[in-house]
Amino acid sequence: MKALWTRRRFLRGFGGGIAAAGLLAACGRLGGSRREIPGRICGADAARAHRLRAGGFPSPSRVERASCVIVGGGIAGLSAAWRLSKAGFEDFVLLELDEASGGNSRGGENAISAYPWGAHYVPLVNPESEAVLRMFQELGVISGFDAAGRPRYHELYLCAEPEERLFLQGAWQSGIVPREGLSLEERDEMARFHEKMAAFGAAKGGDGRWAFAIPVDLSSRDPKILTLDRQSMAQWLDGEGLRSRPLRWYVDYCCRDDFGTPADQVSAWAGIHYFAGRRGQAANAEPNTVLTWPEGNGWLARRLREACGDRVRCDAVVYKVAAESSGRRVEYWDARGDETRALRADQVIYAAPRFTAAYTVDEYQRSRPDALAAFHYAPWLVANLSLPRPPRGKGAPLAWDNVLYESPGLGYVVATHQGLKSVPGPTVLTYYRPLDQEAPVAARRSALARSYAEWQDMTLNDLDRAHPELRAEAERLDVWLWGHGMIRPEPGFLWGPARAAAGRGLSGLHFAHSDMSGMSLFEEAHERGIAAADAVLKSLGKKVPA
Amino acid sequence: MSYLLLLSVFVIATCGLVYELVAGTLASYLLGDSVTQFSTVIGVYLFSMGIGSYLSKYVRGNLVAVFIQVELIIGLVGGFSAALLFASFHYVAGFRALLYSMVALIGTLVGLEIPLLMRILKDRFEFKDLVSKVFTFDYIGALVASLLFPLLLIPRLGLIRTSLLFGIFNVLVALWALHLFRNQLGWPKLLRGAGTLVLILLGLGFAYSGRIQEWSETAAFSERIVFSKSSDYQRIVLTSESDELRLYLNGHLQFSSRDEYRYHEALVHVGLRAVPQPRRVLVLGGGDGLAVREILKYPEVESVTLVDLDPEVTHLFQTQPLLTKLNGGSLSSPKVSVVNADAFIWAKQAAPGYDFVVVDFPDPTNFSLGKLYTTAFYRELERLLAPEGLAVVQSTSPLVARKSFWCVNRSLNSVGFKTLPYHVYVPSFGEWGFILAGKLEPKIAAGRALPADLKFLRESMLQALTEFPPDMAPVETEINQLNNQALVRYYEEEWARYPGGG
Structure with missing residues (x-):
């Protein structure tokens, strides 16, 4: 009951804990030999998606009918399917290319814990994200509202303390804004930057709308604000005289974290949106809290899918969305059964990444729209490491999100963080890294050429600075490559012509994907999925739920 | 052969600095106030090296034999220094006295090394070359030690194993010198036996450093330990002293049989x-x-x-x-x-x-x-x-x-x-x-x-x-x-x- 620490605690930490990694590991490294950590490259076979481009599928052997076909089982597609199901409309089929639905919100599970393979949190919801607020109430994420109208969130889904920490100058500090060892000027700049972001957060445009809203399309169209989209975040910082190294690292980290893209390639509007777009509050949490689950947003993907029963078909590679005299004909290759099939539908919701429509949608085969060529995507590496015990280190204790200062990766999140164990035990770390050292196309090409061993090395080499023990202790390390992990909001994309053009649907065809918002955010995907489902219900003359 | 001897200057210089760093780090951790600990340890160590250098002039006779003996003693004392200091912290009232005596002893012996080696090498080089070469290797060894220590040794081996490892290096230098000069030594077998024994001791210490760790830890309890075990979750220690039973979990007192009834x-x-x-x-x-x-x-x-x-x-x-x-x-x-x-x-x-x-x-x-x-x-x-x-x-x-x-x-x-x-x-x-x-x-x-x-x-x-x-x-x-x-x-x-x- 009483604590008795200092000497003994440190004794253990020093001789025992750290040395446990042991001579073997040290000698192994010095001698150049490598300890084998089992693992593999997971995720959809890139070849499966690339068959789209190659074409040459045989004619479908079977033709079925459905009132509505949803192409793509990421958050947008699942949200649309969930909405249709909730409206009592069951005559639809969702086709997912991968072996499981979820898109970049997929999660996995092993004997230790469930863990994310991609998106892993949702910030407290903005009041204007009405569809998300409604859905969270239905799923029990929100149990009610206080007198001030702030949602009361389920305590187990709010990110538990400690939320974040940063490895800086050989030790962990709490919080990810660099603090330790900063000069007075650096501190000043950091404060000045945060003041500016707070001002943007509170700003409204001449049209009375929030300058930065979620969904993005609810934002003000005031040209004074939209002009920020024409320069990069780095240029904007230069213009403001914000040049100190810790601040620039921090902003760059945030851009890479949310967009998979460095600050010098992200639109300043998007970069500022990261800091100024979130106004969510809670009755029972600080405003900057996030919602998370062991499997990340995989939890949400699963809950959305639960409502859809057996109407979700995986391993279904849609290669053709043809226009017919009435409605649409969707052809797909069932990769598991290795046969092609067709579905006749009155309405189609195209919830796959928008650029893929260039290969599948009939109308685009005659003349490829330039707009789709402006959609650029960031490739990502995500790795999951299983450990027999939590990672160690000096300074602030293990947090949910653990970031390394000036590192090529974005650090790792801890899958067991939301767990309820009173003694820490085995855990899974999910390591994130946008492959942004090269331009996306080149980066994808390099990624395809890399072996599993190289991915493993990239992961461990990055974490080595903070956790030399991982090499000796990791029991398994699996990697997942996202070729088109998320949309890149490059300067000019958000408020330029391409995105506006891509938003328009075709006859009997509704597009819904977060890339059309220019940001890979859960809220964007969900709102677009719901909107598409409502449009389908309306076209089919069904009642649209309130 | 002369250059190989110079290489041994490099090794012993590295070892010497590692012991100094081990003592400084250990003192900072155990006693706190790292500035004071490091400067007093370094001061005592350097001063003792001076004493060693001064004493070197009284060494006569077979210099190689003395050099080998000095290496073996440094290997033994320096090698076990961290383990001994950790373990004694909870037992010895005058911990500081022990700390500084050990630092002084190792410092003195290390101070003997270079003068002895220079005298051994004096006929093989011209004086200006000798001084230049010996000190060059000495300082390079110091640099290597000061870089390896924080970057590799402490994170990967910890203090106890680091000092044991460098003790082994000292003994290896001794055994190697023994091999080189085997024809000029009076009692090569005796020295070889002693060297092998010290090497085995250090090796055992390295292999069982976990035990040393544990033992120095349980020494934190002032009472007699009647039961101790590490479960999957915690370290359980039961102590007994004149009819009083105490239970500690991870070092936190859970109860004393003398007054637990009040609590329960x-x-x-x-x-x-x-x-x-x-x-x-x-x-x-x-x-x-x-x-x-x-x-x-x-x-x-x-x-x-x-x-x-x-x-x-x-x-x-x-x-x-x-x-x-x-x-x-x-x-x-x-x-x-x-x-x-x-x-x-x-x-x-x-x-x-x-x-x-x-x-x-x-x-x-x-x-x-x-x-x-x-x-x-x-x-x-x-x-x-x-x-x-x-x-x-x-x-x-x-x-x-x-x-x-x-x-x-x-x-x-x-x-x-x-x-x-x-x-x-x-x-x-x-x-x-x-x-x-x-x-x-x-x-x-x-x-x-x-x-x-x-x-x-x-x-x-x-x-x-x-x-x-x-x-x-x-x-x-x-x-x-x-x-x-x-x-x-x-x-x-x-x-x-x-x-x-x-």
Whole structure:
């Protein structure tokens, strides 16, 4: 009951804990030999998606009918399917290319814990994200509202303390804004930057709308604000005289974290949106809290899918969305059964990444729209490491999100963080890294050429600075490559012509994907999925739920 | 051959600096104030090297033999320096004296090395070359040591193994010199034997450094250790000293047999006597069976479920004779079922209907334990409790950790519990606090008579236990939730401030 620490605690930490990694590991490294950590490259076979481009599928052997076909089982597609199901409309089929639905919100599970393979949190919801607020109430994420109208969130889904920490100058500090060892000027700049972001957060445009809203399309169209989209975040910082190294690292980290893209390639509007777009509050949490689950947003993907029963078909590679005299004909290759099939539908919701429509949608085969060529995507590496015990280190204790200062990766999140164990035990770390050292196309090409061993090395080499023990202790390390992990909001994309053009649907065809918002955010995907489902219900003359 | 000897300058220089760094680091860690420790260790070390250099002029006869002997002694003393200092810290009153003597001894011997080597090499080089070469290798060795030490050695080997490893290097230099000069030495076999012996000792030390670590750790207990074991969850240590038994988990005192009855009588009886029909009782934590011993004094209790994480602890308290005598064999009672599970996870899936719940968790010393004091947990507690039931929560010391105590109270209130805080004095712990919680207002004035054989509680005392004098009076606090862990921060702050405590 009483604590008795200092000497003994440190004794253990020093001789025992750290040395446990042991001579073997040290000698192994010095001698150049490598300890084998089992693992593999997971995720959809890139070849499966690339068959789209190659074409040459045989004619479908079977033709079925459905009132509505949803192409793509990421958050947008699942949200649309969930909405249709909730409206009592069951005559639809969702086709997912991968072996499981979820898109970049997929999660996995092993004997230790469930863990994310991609998106892993949702910030407290903005009041204007009405569809998300409604859905969270239905799923029990929100149990009610206080007198001030702030949602009361389920305590187990709010990110538990400690939320974040940063490895800086050989030790962990709490919080990810660099603090330790900063000069007075650096501190000043950091404060000045945060003041500016707070001002943007509170700003409204001449049209009375929030300058930065979620969904993005609810934002003000005031040209004074939209002009920020024409320069990069780095240029904007230069213009403001914000040049100190810790601040620039921090902003760059945030851009890479949310967009998979460095600050010098992200639109300043998007970069500022990261800091100024979130106004969510809670009755029972600080405003900057996030919602998370062991499997990340995989939890949400699963809950959305639960409502859809057996109407979700995986391993279904849609290669053709043809226009017919009435409605649409969707052809797909069932990769598991290795046969092609067709579905006749009155309405189609195209919830796959928008650029893929260039290969599948009939109308685009005659003349490829330039707009789709402006959609650029960031490739990502995500790795999951299983450990027999939590990672160690000096300074602030293990947090949910653990970031390394000036590192090529974005650090790792801890899958067991939301767990309820009173003694820490085995855990899974999910390591994130946008492959942004090269331009996306080149980066994808390099990624395809890399072996599993190289991915493993990239992961461990990055974490080595903070956790030399991982090499000796990791029991398994699996990697997942996202070729088109998320949309890149490059300067000019958000408020330029391409995105506006891509938003328009075709006859009997509704597009819904977060890339059309220019940001890979859960809220964007969900709102677009719901909107598409409502449009389908309306076209089919069904009642649209309130 | 001459250049190979110069290489040995490099090795011994590295070893010499490593010992100095080991001593400085170890002193900083054990004694604190790293500036003072490092500068005094370096000062003593360098001065001793000067003494060694001065003494070198008195060395006559076979210089190589002396050099080899010096290497072997440095290997032995330097190699075991960290282990010896760690282990002696808890035993030796004059730890500083020992520290500086060891630093002086190693420094003196290291001071002998270079002058001796220069004299051995003096006929092989011109003087200006000799000085230049020897010192060049000496300083390169120093650089290598100073870089390897923080970057590689400490993170990967730790102090004890680092010093042992460099002890081995010293001995290897000795054995190698022995090999080179085998024809010029009087007693090569004797020296070789001694060298091999030292090498084996250091090797064994390296192989068993884990044991050394453990042993120096258990030395932290001033009493005789009668049982110690590392379970999957914690280190369990049972000590005994003139009829007093003490249990430590991870170094935290759980009870002393001398006054545990005060703690457990207060924990159990204040609430249990006030429950109208206490048939089903739940104990969360408390694997020592001491709370269960008190609960079994109520014949109307039909079943007790004890949920404790660690099977090693519950097994120990079911089988160890000293301990079963202390808990009256409570854990073997047919009324008692023992469940080994993590309490929060168990509670989430447990069926409700408990008339009395004892929540006796370790103090919230970290974020993992802190979860057991959050509103999320108390909601489960509320669900498990029968409508007229009561729960009691051990809530650390309201005197030392006043905010922590009232934070637990506020968190219980915030999920709808009516609470009644009280406190008792337990000499081993100090002033200790508990909180009684129920869906209805807990009342302690009413209730049945206390069991007859209590050593501490009397009905007439009960009212006074609920009085909180000004130094323990309620304070404003946050509500402890998973997403703020306010309690862990209060607790850390308050116990850190407590003189000699924490």
